[in-house]
Amino acid sequence: MMNRRAFLAASAAAAALPALPRTARAATPLVFQASWVNDAEFSGYFLGIDEGYFAAEGLDLTYLSGGPDVIPESTLVAGRADLTLTTPDTTIKAISEQGAPFRIIGAQYQKNPLGIVSLAKAPITTAQDLVGKTIAVPPVNTISVQAMLAINGIDPASVNIVPYAYDPTPLIKGEIDASLDFTTNVPFTIESMGEKAVSVLLYDLGFTIYNDTVVVTEETLKTRRPELVAWLKAARKGWEANLADPAVWPPKWMDTWFKGTGRSIENEIYFNTAQKPLIGAPGGIFSMTEEDIAKNIAALDRVGIKGRREMFDTTLLEEIG
Structure with a gap:
């Protein structure tokens, strides 16, 4: 065993050596499936990607656009995406009737638009x-x-x-x-x-349900929890920046995210402004209160869709504060 004097001498010699360059930490790939074609509904994610919020959380985020032929839950089952946005009625129906291994970890829209x-x-x-x-x-x-x-x-x-x-x-x-x-x-x-x-x-x-619920598989929730928390944190930051002034960001995306959609920037600004009161929540964007979860379950029960509290996981949101 090295004695104290030898240890100190070795430490001094090591301190005199030139510092080695640090290796940058590689970003972790994560794939996100949107629920519709590119429009203001996904502004917070566009901003988060462009402004580096996801990268700052150590994520290399791949964004997949949706559309009328895309079934968001299917992309999870097929392994093409790690998380997606859905409507809680289709997701909970899939869980309760088909045994689908899904969990809802957040809600973009507190009130369904x-x-x-x-x-x-x-x-x-x-x-x-x-x-x-x-x-x-x-x-x-x-x-x-x-x-x-x-x-x-x-x-x-x-x-x-x-x-x-x-x-x-x-x-x-x-x-x-x-x-x-x-x-x-x-x-x-x-x-x-x-x-x-x-x-x-x-x-x-009276149909009191969320929309654009953030959904993952149970396996992803178990094995990729740190990445999911990082995604929620970065996405919340993106939405907060976007909704601070809904007219600022849509014009910046005319030739990028909104290119080829056939929609005017005035339309996207209208959309972005109209959705602001439906997204904001006292507990922070994506939050799900016990009261609102109960409202979702009760509303779906009226048409025979049997939701349960354990289908919603609020613990990841608690980690980001």
């Missing part, structure tokens, strides 16, 4: 207003509308539900009475076509 959009000259602002009317609904959201009708005691047979292809033209032409879409976006499109739109959130009609 999906709502009923109609024309001001023939407004639909209550659930009862839908009786005898025709509403166009994307197939993936049929469960949500059925839940809202059940909550309000309305016979689904009294409402004519037809498929919706994310195009407000049938509403403008009077072929339908309303459509189900993002209230943060479609009213702008309708008004640019010369009509005044009105909208009401499904959330405000």
